[in-house]
Amino acid sequence: MISFPIIRVITKIIIPYILLFALYVQFHGDFGPGGGFQAGVIFASAIILYGLVYGLPAAKRVAPVKVVEKLIALGLVVYAGTGFLTMLLPLSKGGEAAQANFLNYETLNHSLNHEWVPGGQHLGIFLVELGVGITVTSVMIMIFYAFAGREPVDAKSGKSKIRRESAKS
Amino acid sequence: MIFIVIPILALLALTAVAVARIRDLWAAVMFTGIYSFLGASWMLILDAPDVAFTEAAVGAGISTVLMLATLALTGKKEKPSKVKVMPLIVVGITGAALIYGTFDMPAYGSAEAPIQQYPNPSFVEKSKEDMHGLPNVVTAVLASYRGYDTLGETAVIFTAGIAVLLILRKDQEGDA
Numbered sequence: 001m002i003s004f005p006i007i008r009v010i011t012k013i014i015i016p017y018i019l020l021f022a023l024y025v026q027f028h029g030d031f032g033p034g035g036g037f038q039a040g041v042i043f044a045s046a047i048i049l050y051g052l053v054y055g056l057p058a059a060k061r062v063a064p065v066k067v068v069e070k071l072i073a074l075g076l077v078v079y080a081g082t083g084f085l086t087m088l089l090p091l092s093k094g095g096e097a098a099q100a101n102f103l104n105y106e107t108l109n110h111s112l113n114h115e116w117v118p119g120g121q122h123l124g125i126f127l128v129e130l131g132v133g134i135t136v137t138s139v140m141i142m143i144f145y146a147f148a149g150r151e152p153v154d155a156k157s158g159k160s161k162i163r164r165e166s167a168k169s
Numbered sequence: 170m171i172f173i174v175i176p177i178l179a180l181l182a183l184t185a186v187a188v189a190r191i192r193d194l195w196a197a198v199m200f201t202g203i204y205s206f207l208g209a210s211w212m213l214i215l216d217a218p219d220v221a222f223t224e225a226a227v228g229a230g231i232s233t234v235l236m237l238a239t240l241a242l243t244g245k246k247e248k249p250s251k252v253k254v255m256p257l258i259v260v261g262i263t264g265a266a267l268i269y270g271t272f273d274m275p276a277y278g279s280a281e282a283p284i285q286q287y288p289n290p291s292f293v294e295k296s297k298e299d300m301h302g303l304p305n306v307v308t309a310v311l312a313s314y315r316g317y318d319t320l321g322e323t324a325v326i327f328t329a330g331i332a333v334l335l336i337l338r339k340d341q342e343g344d345a
Contacts, residue, residue, distance in 0.1 A: 025222065028208050030303045033218035035311060041226040048234055076327045079320050103316040123301045125312040139330030141229055146337040149240040 011053045018046035026133050030048040030122065040136025048144045056148050065145060068138045075135025084129040103128075173214060181207050192247045194240055202233040219307055 026039030049058030087100040088105045105124025118126060185203040191197045205228025212221035275282035296309045301308060311319055 030300075030308045030312075032304050032305065033307070034222060035308055038219060038222040038226065041223065041231060044224055045230045048231060052234065061186075072327060072330055076323055078324050083320065103315060103320070105316075121309075121313055122303060123305065124316075125300075126311045127259050127307060128316060128319065129308070132319065133329075133332065135327055139326050143331055143333050144231070144234065144238070147235050150238075150242055150337065151216055 004035075007053055015046050017052060018049070018064045019043060022046065026124075029129055030125050033090060036132025037136055039129075041140055043133070043137045044140030044144070047141055051144065051148065063130075064142055068141050071134050071138035072139060073086065075131045075133070075138065077131070078134060079128055079131030082122065082124060082131065108117070140148070170214075174343070177207055177211050177214070181211065192249065193245065194243075194247055195237075195245050197247075198233060198240060201236065202229045205229040232338040 022039045022043035025034035025042060026036065027040065047059055047063050050062060077161035083103040086104045086107045087102055090100050103124070105121045106138040108123045181204065182208045184200050188197050188204065191200065191210060207226055207227060209221045209225035212224055213216075279285075292310070292314075293306055296306045296314075297304060300309045300313065
């Protein structure tokens with residue numbers, strides 16, 4: 001697609017909107033439809049689109065393999081970490097061990113202004129969805145890299161399309 | 170309503186037949202993308218925007234791209250195959266059994282349907298109070314009431330991603 005200027009220009013124009021929409025779906029998920037899963041795939045699709053049009057190496061410069069690999073695990077750590085945080089917070093305040101429940105967001109309540117700093121259920125859902133979003137985004141990107149970066153199996157059919165484009169860029 | 174529902178369902182059926190019949194794999198991949206997009210529209214009509222989002226992004230977007238990436242590595246044409254009788258009979262019987270099973274399902278939107286009865290309607294009524302004002306019940310159930318399940322789901326995605334990487338990356342050590 002390297003020789004199609006319209007596709008290249010249009011891609012550059014719409015990618016910011018795709019990313020913005022993904023962030024909207026992610027962080028507005030507790031008020032409107034959406035959430036971490038949906039936002040993750042939309043965010044990943046923006047990077048995959050970039051990879052399709054500008055070639056795999058260009059996409060790997062935007063989202064390096066080493067970073068995305070680690071983000072796969074980070075998302076899960078954020079989610080489980082929220083769970084452990086809700087267990088540890090009441091214990092640190094001198095509560096009983098029986099009240100320390102995994103993923104009980106009520107313990108995240110605080111006395112700050114809730115307009116500015118979300119607390120309790122809101123903060124818990126926010127953190128958990130963030131973890132889901134990170135994991136889903138990076139898994140989708142990594143699977144795309146793994147698929148698009150492979151050499152053709154059949155020698156007759158020549159190199160893969162994506163491979164050829166990336167070689168030219 | 171019926172003027173949207175029937176064309177979408179008819180198009181879904183037509184696309185499914187087209188995917189099964191067509192021998193040009195590139196066209197078949199495009200048809201599966203169209204199928205997913207119609208499915209997303211259908212979910213939107215059923216008032217499930219969350220599912221529609223996912224179907225449009227995963228089904229029509231990412232999986233189509235992955236199929237095309239796979240197609241670039243293999244041939245573009247499906248080898249002609251003979252119609253085999255035995256699989257046709259098995260599929261026919263299974264399909265008939267599934268259709269027979271739908272006769273027992275409650276009518277669409279029926280108030281007596283188990284889905285309206287069982288997860289106590291008070292879930293919907295109480296959620297806003299429980300969540301301190303967050304209006305989206307779907308998110309409340311997904312991330313808070315059933316937060317532990319969603320942790321498991323995220324772990325499943327994590328595991329699936331790692332497994333795909335382990336299999337696909339085997340023969341290009343050092344490249345990535």
